[in-house]
Amino acid sequence: MTEFFSENGEVVPVTVVSAGPVELLRIFKKKKDGYDAVQIGFQAVTKARGKNKKSYKILKEFKLGPADISDAKIGDIVDVSIFAPGDKVQISSVSKGKGFQGVVKRHGFHGGPRTHGQKHSEREPGSIGGGLRTHVPRGMRMAGRMGGDRITQKNLKVILVDKENNLMLIKGAIAGRRGTLVEMVSKDSALGTG
Secondary structure, three states: OEEEEOOOOOEEEEEEEEOOOEEEEEEEOHHHHOOOEEEEEEEEEEOOOOOOOEEEEEEEEEEOOOOOOOOOOOOOEEOHHHOOOOOEEEEEEEOOEEEEEOHHHHHOOOOOOOOOOOOOOOOOOOOOOOOOOOOOOOOOOOOEEEEOOEEEEEEEEEEEEEOOOOEEEEEOOOOOOOOOOOEEEEOOOOOOOO
16 A cells, blocks of 8 residues: 545545456357456466467456447457446455454454453453353354455445556555455456456
8 A cells, every 4th residue: 555646736545456457268259158258368488398278377258248348259358448447446365364352352352341240251251142042052152263255345436547568556455465366346347357
């Protein structure tokens, strides 16, 4: 993350995203495949075997409407030029993993009181069941792994697009660590990823 100074001198917190380019590898049509979608490849690598065909580290599929893929062709390159400043985008990514955490950090429990005979129960969850039940109820909030979830953030604003360096500035924070793969879909254009 960094700051961006707008034309009127306002400071905007932004996340820098290195976006694409991606290649359109396959088009799925409703008549043949049962649904309309496109498959794209990101981060090209060359295979040593065969005819040195390009392969990709990351393959993703995006379901689209028939109107969105009507003029798409296999081999098309999609880059940051499909986005423009002011566009609203939807971003999906995997959040930072935080390991095994207790109930205070994971769920915001307050723990027990610091006085009145309490000795070592400041961060304990307290009672987890009651009555005659002999099992833990489903969905009980307890200690466990935290983070590492797929997060989708909607209506994030594109602040700046740098076509030469394939960089974008997105207003606000995006879930994930540095280097996390981010899927980006614009509401104004048909397809995008970074």
